[in-house]
Amino acid sequence: AKQVARSLFLMSRHRGALAVYEQILTAGVRDWHILHNMGVCYSFIDQLERAEQCLEEALGLHKHDVTYLQLGKVLLQLGKEEKAIKIYEVALSLSPENAELLTTLGLVHLEMGNTTKAFDLFGSALTYDPRDPTAVMGAGSIIQDFEDYDVALIKYRVTAVRTPESPEMWNNIGMCF
Numbered sequence: 235a236k237q238v239a240r241s242l243f244l245m246s247r248h249r250g251a252l253a254v255y256e257q258i259l260t261a262g263v264r265d266w267h268i269l270h271n272m273g274v275c276y277s278f279i280d281q282l283e284r285a286e287q288c289l290e291e292a293l294g295l296h297k298h299d300v301t302y303l304q305l306g307k308v309l310l311q312l313g314k315e316e317k318a319i320k321i322y323e324v325a326l327s328l329s330p331e332n333a334e335l336l337t338t339l340g341l342v343h344l345e346m347g348n349t350t351k352a353f354d355l356f357g358s359a360l361t362y363d364p365r366d367p368t369a370v371m372g373a374g375s376i377i378q379d380f381e382d383y384d385v386a387l388i389k390y391r392v393t394a395v396r397t398p399e400s401p402e403m404w405n406n407i408g409m410c411f
Contacts (some may be wrong), residue, residue, distance in 0.1 A: 235250070235254055235258050235261075235400065236258060236267070236268065238261040239251045239254035239255045239258065239268075239271070240267075240271065242254060243271050243274070243275060246278070248276075248278045248279050249275075249279060250273060251271065251275050252272060252275045252276070252279075253257070255268050255271065255272045255275070255300060257313055258357070264295065264299065265295065266292050266295045266296040269289070269291045269292035270287050270288070270289065270292040270304070271299070271392065272285065272288040272302050273285045273286075273287075273288035273292060273301070273304060273305070273308070274309040275288035276288060276306055277304065277307070277308050277311070277314065279339040281310050282311055282312050283312070285308045286305065286308050286309065288303070288408055289301055289305040289308060290305065293305065296323060297325075297333070297366055299325060299328075299329050299332055299335060302321055302322065302324070302325035303325070303334065303335065303338060303361065305317040305318075306319050306321045306322050306338065306342075309321060310342065315320030315346060318342060319342055319343075322335060322339040322342065325341070326339065331362050331364075331365035333359040333360075333362040333366050333369065334359075336355050336356070336358045336359035336362070336364075337355070337366060337368050338398065339355050340352045340354075340355030340356045340359065340369065340372055341372060342351075342374070343355060343400050344370070344372060344375070348395075349376050349379070352372065352376065353358075353373060353376045356369045356370075356372045356373040357373065358373070360373065364392075365392060365395070365396055367392075367393045367396045367397045367400070367403075368391045370389050370390075370392050370407070371382070371390075371393055371400075371402060371403060374386045374390050374393070375408065377389060378406060378409065378410060383410040384411075386410055387407065387410050390403055390406060390407050390410075
């Protein structure tokens with residue numbers, strides 16, 4: 235049943251997957267995979283509160299970075315920025331070298347206007363993955379805001395190698411000129 239639900243999940247048949255996952259839960263089987271995937275399915279069908287519940291329950295069974303990332307994303311969609319930041323910080327305390335977590339938290343801080351904290355987080359992410367296009371773009375954007383266009387362009391050059399089709403990158407390059 236778990237494999238059937240996973241197959242439905244992978245085929246983007248989220249409601250069907252949820253029905254099978256619910257049957258598994260009714261049978262008394264509770265594990266991280268089921269609750270995490272249910273949370274993802276609920277987020278795809280815009281039942282964000284239910285997604286939050288499932289993801290929190292999944293974290294109660296096992297602490298996985300992907301669940302923290304998904305829960306943070308759901309919380310941001312619900313407008314719970316402070317709670318999302320706390321979730322990402324808990325995840326970072328468990329996986330301090332996870333560049334994706336560092337970058338994601340940096341983006342949240344950047345959106346909230348805390349550029350210093352965002353820049354620090356992007357810098358930490360780049361320590362572990364120096365070519366992470368999202369972290370490079372975030373750092374380059376902050377550098378560009380401080381009108382250091384030459385350094386920003388150097389950052390964007392790194393991004394151009396990994397994601398040459400990025401409209402955000404080309405927009406920022408144009409703004410530098």
